[in-house]
Amino acid sequence: MRDRIKKKSSQKEKIFLTQSYFKYPLPEEMLKELSEELKDINRYPSGGEYTKLRQVLAEYVGVKMENILPTNGSDEVIEIVSRAYKGEVLIPIPTFSQYEVSADRGGLSKILVNCLIDGVYSFNYSAQQLDKASLVWICNPNNPTGTRIPQENIINILQRAKGMVVVDECNYEYLGETVVDLIDKYENLIISRSFSKNFGLAGLRLGFAISNPQNIKRLATFGQYFRVNRIAEKAATKVLKYLDYYRKAWEKIKKVRDKFIREINELGFSAYNSQANFVLIEFKNKEETERVWKHLKEKDIYTLPGWENEFSGLDDQFIRFTIGEEWEMDRVVKVLSDYVKKNQKPI
Ligand SMILES: Cc1ncc(COP(=O)(O)O)c(C=O)c1O
Known part of the structure; x- marks a missing residue:
């Protein structure tokens, strides 16, 4: 892994931190084994x-086979539950x-439901909303803030909600906490997981739902026969x-992420604490955000600003950075440090 990282960093290539996929090299042996499956794709x-x-x-996961529904990426879990639990859905913004x-x-x-108040993302669904909803979303850790939702808050919602509660754990491997137990x-609990962010299979599309066998059987009727x-x-x-x-690799990504957050905050920016493989930075206003985003782009660093359609309810003064390899994040910090020096004032 180290050799490839060194080679890349010396090439000054473009840095893509937009989509939050797994940006580390995949095990070569695994790729070789997988490529041998190609000969059977007629089946x-x-x-x-x-x-x-x-x-x-x-x-x-540590459950029974009857608790699992494999899907075409975890996007398909979102699609299937939205077909299965029609009525009113509660969405905690800003989110995926x-x-x-x-x-x-x-x-x-x-x-x-706006859950980001004064820089703190926390759940505030009302009793009335939880009474009425057929479907309630919890993204843990939340995308794009990276916020961990404590288990007691999830239990509180599970106990008060009349409808189905879906906990999106597609970044579970970075957080290390789950409500599978x-x-x-x-x-009324369904959990959604993915192989995109953590195992590097975003392009293959593999996700799955976890729930009790009755819910799993019902969900299966809302998808195609050959889902995966x-x-x-x-x-x-x-x-x-x-x-x-x-x-x-997850440990390395978490280290690189925490170092990135520290260095960004030292430069005078406001980075959110994250338990995922991305970091959200809040700027003073849209003008400042645009200036920073353009400055990064001119230096071949591509990031995801709030005005893109990736998130519900994210304002324009935010940019989300996927955590790449260490040399990539070091370059981002260097470019932002030059920006601060050029502009001679903290953001
Ligand atoms: C919170 C969240 N859930 C689900 C997904 C979908 O992931 P996939 O369909 O690749 O498993 C994403 C992808 O960005 C995400 O950020």
Whole structure:
């Protein structure tokens, strides 16, 4: 891994920190094994039951196969639950935009609840809202703020909500906390996971839902029979053989992230504390944000500003940075440090 990082850093290549995918090299042996599956793509995936895949995922999570529904990326969990629990959906903004997009497609009515007040993201669904909603979203850690939602807050919502509560844990591997242990206790709990952010399979599309067997059976009726393609199906077993490799990469990413947050704040910017593989920075106003975003772009650093459609309810004075390799984040800090020097004032 180190050799490749060195080579890249000397090339002054473009740095893409827009989409929050896994930016580290994948284990070469794993890629080789996966490429051998190509010869069988004339055959269908295992289909509806996906027995082997579900067993592998269940073992990874620590549940039974009956608790697992594999999907075409975790975006498909969002899509399927929006079909299955029609009515009114509660969305805690600012957050990931697909909750809204799937709700619109499914004809659900949306209640966007502002949860970011004075720089603090915390849940404030009212009793009345929780009484009425058919579907309630919790993104943990939240995208784009990176905020950890404490388990007691999730339990509080599970106990008060009349409808289904979905906890999006697509960044679980960075946070290290889950509510999987609650699926037998709370019938109204579904958890969503992904192989995109943590195992580097964003391009293959593999995600899954975790819930009690009744909910899983019902959810399956709202998706296609062949939800997961044959290569993605095989990939889960293969990447999970390399857990030690990935665990080291997650630790490295978390270290690089925490260093980035520290250095950014030392420059006088306001970076949010993050438990995911991205960091949100808040600027004074839209004009300042545009200036910084353009300055980064001129230096071949591409980031995700609040005015893009990636998030629901994110204002224009924010930019989200995906955590890349260390040399990439060091370059971002250097470019922002030059920006501060040039402008001679803290942001
Ligand atoms: C919070 C959140 N949930 C779900 C997804 C969807 O991920 P995927 O469909 O690649 O599993 C994303 C991707 O950006 C995300 O940020």
